Amino acid sequence: MKIYIWVVIITNFLIPSVTGKTQVQQSDTNMLFNTWFLDTYKIESMEFPPNKREKGDYILFDEDMTYTSTSEGKVEEGTFILNTSGAYILMIDEKGDKIKAYIISISKNSLILKYDIDEISDIEVHYNSSI
Amino acid sequence: MILMKLVISKFIITVLFNKIIMKKVIPILLMFFSCALCFSQTTIDLKTVPFEIANQDFYIDKVIDNRLEQDLGVVENSSYQKVKLSFENGTATTIQNFMDVVLPKTGDRAPITLKVDHLKIEESQTSIDKRTARVYIELYFYAENGDELYKIAHYEEQGFPMSSLTEIFETHEQRIRAALEYCLWSFITAQKENTTNSLTKDKMLDNASSPKDVSTFETYVPLGKWFNLLTYRRMTDKYNEGWNVSYTGFSDHEKDLIIPFVIGYGQSRAKSDIVRERGYSFADSYTLGFGFNGYVKITPGVYVDLGLSVPVGLEVLRDLEDRKSTNFLVGLRANQGVKIIPWKEYGIVIGAGLFQQWQTSKVINRNFGFALEIGVNF
Numbered sequence: 433m434k435i436y437i438w439v440v441i442i443t444n445f446l447i448p449s450v451t452g453k454t455q456v457q458q459s460d461t462n463m464l465f466n467t468w469f470l471d472t473y474k475i476e477s478m479e480f481p482p483n484k485r486e487k488g489d490y491i492l493f494d495e496d497m498t499y500t501s502t503s504e505g506k507v508e509e510g511t512f513i514l515n516t517s518g519a520y521i522l523m524i525d526e527k528g529d530k531i532k533a534y535i536i537s538i539s540k541n542s543l544i545l546k547y548d549i550d551e552i553s554d555i556e557v558h559y560n561s562s563i
Numbered sequence: 564m565i566l567m568k569l570v571i572s573k574f575i576i577t578v579l580f581n582k583i584i585m586k587k588v589i590p591i592l593l594m595f596f597s598c599a600l601c602f603s604q605t606t607i608d609l610k611t612v613p614f615e616i617a618n619q620d621f622y623i624d625k626v627i628d629n630r631l632e633q634d635l636g637v638v639e640n641s642s643y644q645k646v647k648l649s650f651e652n653g654t655a656t657t658i659q660n661f662m663d664v665v666l667p668k669t670g671d672r673a674p675i676t677l678k679v680d681h682l683k684i685e686e687s688q689t690s691i692d693k694r695t696a697r698v699y700i701e702l703y704f705y706a707e708n709g710d711e712l713y714k715i716a717h718y719e720e721q722g723f724p725m726s727s728l729t730e731i732f733e734t735h736e737q738r739i740r741a742a743l744e745y746c747l748w749s750f751i752t753a754q755k756e757n758t759t760n761s762l763t764k765d766k767m768l769d770n771a772s773s774p775k776d777v778s779t780f781e782t783y784v785p786l787g788k789w790f791n792l793l794t795y796r797r798m799t800d801k802y803n804e805g806w807n808v809s810y811t812g813f814s815d816h817e818k819d820l821i822i823p824f825v826i827g828y829g830q831s832r833a834k835s836d837i838v839r840e841r842g843y844s845f846a847d848s849y850t851l852g853f854g855f856n857g858y859v860k861i862t863p864g865v866y867v868d869l870g871l872s873v874p875v876g877l878e879v880l881r882d883l884e885d886r887k888s889t890n891f892l893v894g895l896r897a898n899q900g901v902k903i904i905p906w907k908e909y910g911i912v913i914g915a916g917l918f919q920q921w922q923t924s925k926v927i928n929r930n931f932g933f934a935l936e937i938g939v940n941f
Contacts, residue, residue, distance in 0.1 A: 461615070513748050516614040518719065518741025553722060 460538045461514055464521070467492040468543050468559035475555050491559065499523055521545070533557075602637055603644065606651040607736050613664050614744060616751065623662035624674030624707075628655040635739075636684035638696075641729040648684055648735065655679070661743060678703040681716065681783060684735050688789035689814045691824040694723045696731045699783055700742045704750055713750045716780045717742060787816040790904065792912050792940045798831065800918075800932025805831025805848075807934075813858060821858040821866070827851070829874070833926045843880050846926045848892055850876030864905050868916060870898045878924055894922025904940050912938040 470489040473480040482489065491501040499512045501523075510525040520534045532548035536556060543559040634649040650657040658679065666672075681701035689695040697720040704713040719742035723731055792811040798804070809827030833846040854872020861867060878890040900916015914936030921929050 513745070515741050515744050515748070517612060517737060517744040518721075520741075522745075548722070550722075 460535075461516060463538055463540055464493050464514060464535075464543070465495045466561045468561055471542075471558040471560045473555050473557060493521075520548075602647045604634075605640065605646045605648055607635075607648055608651045609657055609661050609736050609740055611661070611664050612740065616666065616747070619666055619672065621673040621675045622666040622668045623659065623677050624668075625676045626655045626659040626662065627676065627678045628653070628658075629678050629680050630654070630682065635682060635735075638684060638686050638732065638735065639728055640732050643728065654682060658743065661740065665744075665747070674707050675712070676705040676707075678705065682739070683783070684739070685786040686731055687786045687814070688725070688812075689722075689787070691812050692725055694725055694727060694731060695786065696721055696723065696735065696738065697786060698735070698738045698742045700739075700746060701783070702746050713753050714780065715746050715749050716782065717745055717749070718781055719745060784817060787814045788907055789814050790907075790940050792904070792938055794912055794914065794936050794938025796829075796914070796934050796936040798829075798918065798932055798934040800930045802837045802927040802930050803831045803833050803932070805829055807852070809852075811856075815860070817860060821860065823856050823858060825852075825854065825856055825870075825872075833924075838926055839883070841926050843882050843926065844885070846878060846880045846924070848876060848878045848922075848924065850874040850892060852896070854896070858902070864903060864907075866902045866904070868898070868900045868902050868914065870896075872896050872898075874920075874922065878926075880925060890923070890925050892922050892924060894920055894924075896920040896922075898934070900934070900936075902936070906940070909941050910939070912936070912940050914938075 468491050470482050470486055473482065485504040489502050489504065491499060493499050493512065497511055497513070499510060501508050508525050510523055512524065513522045515522065520532050523531045523533070525531075533545040534548065536544040536546055538544075541561050543561070545557045545559070546553065546555065547557065634647045635654075637645050637647050640646050652660070658677070662677070668674075679700075679702060681699055683699045684696075685699070686694060686696040697718050699716070699718050701716040702714070703711060706712050719738045721734070721738060790811075790813055792809075792813075794809055794811065796807045796809070798807065807827050807829030809825055811823045811825045813821050813823030815821065829850050829852060831848050831850075833843075833848075835845070838844065838846050852872045852874045854870060856868060856870035856872075858866040858868055872895075874892065874894050874896055876892045878892050880888050880890060882888070896918060897920075898916050898918040900914055902912060902914040904910065904912050915934070916936075917931070917933050919929075919931040
């Protein structure tokens with residue numbers, strides 16, 4: 433009986449670590465407020481560099497919950513919500529269109545996002561900070 | 564005499580039959596049906612993962628569960644069994660505990676009452692290679708004096724590959740926390756806007772730079788069920804007779820056109836008189852059909868089926884001198900019909916429709932006819 437209880441307790445601790453979804457810690461949220469430059473795309477350990485028009489693409493997350501991004505040179509601005517429970521950023525542009533990006537990992541120098549768009553939902557988008 | 568014996572024996576059999584039914588079969592049937600409708604129960608709890616809300620000026624004093632149902636929804640666990648989910652400590656208590664951690668109570672913060680009108684977990688296959696899990700939440704925020712401050716209804720949705728049942732099951736509580744967090748941020752943003760608006764009413768400031776209104780009141784529409792159909796269709800027209808077997812998969816929803824995934828194989832044979840006219844003793848065609856269908860839902864279980872496909876295949880011909888030849892077939896086919904799927908879980912499918920076809924056949928290029936379809940859904 434005792435062994436059974438310990439097995440249940442241990443598996444309850446192990447199972448959350450096995451799921452793919454990450455928890456975004458409170459300390460991570462302050463690291464998000466930075467300028468992130470597009471580095472590379474990754475699918476299942478294969479890396480694909482961004483194309484020429486995407487050179488210099490970045491996203492800037494500001495502490496006042498607004499963002500500025502360039503995509504293939506085109507500038508976009510809007511507001512964003514950081515949902516730490518769901519580990520995602522919801523960006524709302526000036527037209528009111530919403531884009532959801534799951535935070536796969538975040539550190540002082542690197543940010544990895546996966547966008548909730550059907551065609552690219554499997555692609556990891558890697559960004560580096562300017563530091 | 565024989566007739567009398569038959570009638571009496573029929574009477575005896577009927578009486579015995581009724582007795583057996585009343586005593587044994589009906590209770591068994593009742594048990595079977597009541598068990599088929601009830602699912603095993605599983606409880607979940609929300610993890611306590613706090614997140615910081617800067618300049619917090621309120622806390623949740625009370626949570627009211629205003630829902631009719633006790634459970635959160637029916638989902639599949641990792642063993643493909645359907646289970647009914649509910650909160651271990653009840654919905655109101657669980658949400659209150661979550662709010663106590665996220666929005667701690669202090670003396671100078673305003674108490675807010677939260678009313679939960681809807682909280683529902685759903686999951687279903689939504690395309691040929693994707694499962695969607697979602698939480699629908701409807702919350703009302705009230706001030707201490709009972710004034711309604713804010714209302715929000717929101718879907719917290721997440722897509723998964725088909726094989727992720729375990730991951731889906733284990734992240735339902737995370738989606739509930741994400742939904743609650745979304746609602747809180749929405750409320751905070753709305754309160755900020757109200758404060759900014761009341762401050763700028765006198766100053767007549769331009770509001771164009773203020774944050775866009777994020778909240779929407781999204782009314783509840785059930786997550787559509789995924790239907791798998793296996794159907795056999797017989798087609799007949801003036802010149803050919805044929806059949807087709809297809810697998811169809813689609814996600815049922817109320818609005819717009821439903822685009823199913825269809826893959827099928829068919830065979831058709833030209834009728835002997837027309838074949839002979841063209842100089843052949845027989846002509847068989849074997850085709851694979853790839854195309855687009857659209858279903859329009861008329862009422863539950865009844866769909867109008869409109870389709871366009873490109874049948875590609877081979878025509879095997881034997882001429883009157885017994886020489887065999889083959890011909891590459893490519894064509895265009897349009898169909899309009901009706902599909903009836905009376906039972907959602909497992910049942911039969913009945914369809915009927917018209918079709919028009921053009922193809923590179925050596926026997927007949929253009930034809931039109933009608934088709935009858937029967938199959939199963941699962």
